[in-house]
Amino acid sequence: MSFFIDTGNPGNIQDEEILLEYKTSLQSSKCKAKNENIFEKFSIEMEWTDKALEKKKQKQDVDVIDTIQTKRKVDDLLKKSVLTSEFENLKQVPPYEVAERRLKLERKKERAKTKGAKWYGLPATELTKEVKDDLQILQMRSVLDPKRFYKKNDLSVLPKYFQVGKVLDSPLEFYNNRLTKKEKKKSLVDELLADAEFNKYNxxxxxxxxxEKRSKAWKQAKKRNRNKSKTK
Structure with a gap:
């Protein structure tokens, strides 16, 4: 950068010294600014400043978002693909062309696994002995407690689609209303057999x-003997 000062006297030594000093000061400020920019850039690359850490965090967040979006796009595309993630575990490659009848049967099997989207995918739970006993008890719940009324069952057979839930103890009642491991039972049948009031009522x-059966049998026998005496 060049400077021009109209002094009127080109031979003035004092003015030349002032001009030289001014040039030197400008050059030093430029060098200082340049050095500061270099140091700031170097500190950002070395992650020494808060600004660098914040910039790195923003970059990581953007990378994570991009990765999630990319993974979702890939998963959506792979839903219709033949080469799924389980393809490597297959012992043989499935046929490319499948008969329409077989496809219909497979779709029917898949639909039978759940009640449907309107029932939020209610599954067809496997009927084990314990589950079957619990369902039968629920169907006969009207005779368990004489003081409680229940609506009549809509189904006379056991349901196909259902889910079994588990009641969890509240952490706020850890010392008050919590059952011990010995008091907890595996099924409804075990709980009813352990209930003293239920056993007393039964x-x-x-x-x-x-x-009732004894008095009824006695009345029938008495009536039968009376009929025999009349026939004689």
Whole structure:
């Protein structure tokens, strides 16, 4: 950068010294600014400043978002692809052309696994012995408690689509209303057998049924003997 100062006297030594000093100061400020820019750039590359860390974090967030979006796009495309993630585990390559009848049967099997989208994909749970006993107890719940009324069951058979949930203890009632491991049972049948009130009611109801059958049998036998005496 060149400077021109109209001094009127080109031979003035003092003016030349002032001009030289001014040039030197400008050059030093430029060098200082340049050095600061170099140092700042170097510190950012070495991650020594908060600005660099913030910039790195922003870059990582952008990379994560890009990775998630890319993965979603790939997953959406692979849904219709033949080469899925489980393709490497196959022992033989499936046929490329499949008969329409077979495709319909496969779609029917897939639809039978759930109740449908309107039922939020309610699955067809496997009926084990424990699950079957629990379902039968639920169907007979109207006779379990005489003081409680239940609506009549819509189905006379066991349901195909259902889910079994588990009641979790509240952490706020850890010392008050929490059952011990010994008191916890695996199924509804075990819980009912361990209930003293339920056993008491069952014994009472059993005695009533036996008395009714006994009196009914006695009346029938008496009527039968009366008919025999009349025929004689």
């Amino acid at each position: 014994k009472k109801r059993y005695r009533e049924i036996i008395e």
